[in-house]
Amino acid sequence: MKQIVRFYETKSYYGNYCFIDFIPVLLAGGMWIDWLAVILAAIGISEVFLMKKQILVSVDFTLACLATLTWTVPSAFFSFLPPHWSKWGIFYALVMLLLTWTVLSKNKTTFDDIGVYVLSSLYIGTGFHYLAALRNSGTMACGGSSLPLSSSGRRTRPRTWSAASWASTSFGQ
16 A cells, blocks of 8 residues: 555656746747747657557657657748648658558568558647647636636737637637
């Protein structure tokens, strides 16, 4: 019983420590929350590999991590690429490289593994992308209502927001 109590005490300690680090980044927003989203997405896809009992130092992990980060970073990140390239095109190319890896690795990486990696990349990447996009949209959820923030991060005079106006401004990124 003492071991179980120690385990939960340790988890609680580290959970509180991470909470103290997360709140200032969340309040700062901007590039800080974008970087945090990228780090958390990379950790998320590495957890998928650990659940599948795969090693992290491999070609398939590198490609899956890049595919995840393709969805996690803001759209403005791709402005240096030619205009006809999109997130979908880059993601599709990485998926094709993952599928090619099944042939080159002589089926050590299976088609089922690639399917898990691709779906995980979409799930993790879009989730963390919208975490950062929601924070950077200029509103902060507080007590069930959405309060607008000024550029300095302070609350301004509350306005009423409809779900349609919130969705059109938040998901347009």
